[in-house]
Amino acid sequence: MHRYNQINNFLETSDFFYTIAIGMDGVYIYVSPNYDRNFSFGKGTLKGQDFSVTLHPQDIRICEEVGPMCFGHPNRLFPATLRKHDGKGGFVVTQWEMQAMLDEQGQPLGIFCIGYNITEFIDTREKLDQAETSLDEISFIQSHGVRKPLANIMGISKLLRVADDDAEREKLMNMLDTSANELDQVIKEISNKGEHD
Template sequence: MPYAHVPKFLDTSAYFYAISIGIDSKYTYVNPNYDRNFGLGKATLKGQHFSVTLHPDDISICEQVGQQCFEDTKRLYPATLRKHDGKGGFITTQWEMQGILDEHGAPQSIFCIGYNITEFLDTRAKLDLAALQLDEISFIQSHGVRKPLANIMAIAGLIGVAEDMEEVRLLTSMLNQSANELDLIIREISNK
């Protein structure tokens, strides 16, 4: 069998969680990485109810997906679940689950492979925020910057052809006003 090493691989993985949950809703197998991350100081979670590691709101997701696993045991079913982080918070994990039948075709357990996606979700949220900020900056630049800049360019041209000092003073005042407007917009962009 070309993939005979997979059980050993999962048993020693530092990134993947591998668990099996019996029909009594208790862990029948947990790999060391799962125990290390979610055991909360216990020697092992094996024999514990599956819900001890879950966010209370996610228990129903497990129950729902668990039921689906036995409707078609050839399929893998995905689930995103929050798990206790041991510090009073939660991490987000992504799982694939499959129902396992015994030799008589009766439900025996659900085998699950998962991994931590918290950092991915945090990074995606930061990128979404950065994209929103870039959109705001782009809008400000295309709409806010153009007006005072167009005014500055037009006023500079008018100063070049002004014939008396009163006209130059008025244009200079308008130039200062537009320059101040532009400065405020640039500061607003810098604060994004």
């Protein structure tokens, strides 16, 4: 227990990290000031309350799975990504490492957790994934959609140079107009996709 107290003392004033300890009954036995600042929403401390009050209901299952792993391997840290209420009807995403707390006789006392907010990281990663998907779509359109009308334009321009009569030239000019319009549509589609993403 001494080393957890040292960690708590060290991180007592942290604005980035949260430290909590949850007893065997599922109740907070320690809550860092930063954790209370972010998740008690001005209602005092969370110490003495059930750990689930801050969690997205679906994430309680994650804690129920990680807890036994901590006691099965008490010298290891186990990661967990958990959503916590943000006080505005939504959730923030937090990343945790958890470890079993044992007394001097090796009996379980609870679970010690250290975590931090990764919401901005998750949001940025999702935006980058969306941008990458959009770039892949644009690349596909460019490589497939642009290629056909451009190849037609290049081929028609060569045929125009060797066309013998006006009727043949007229037919090629109409084909050139059609291919130019197709290319214009593809370029507009690419531009619109870039603007909307």
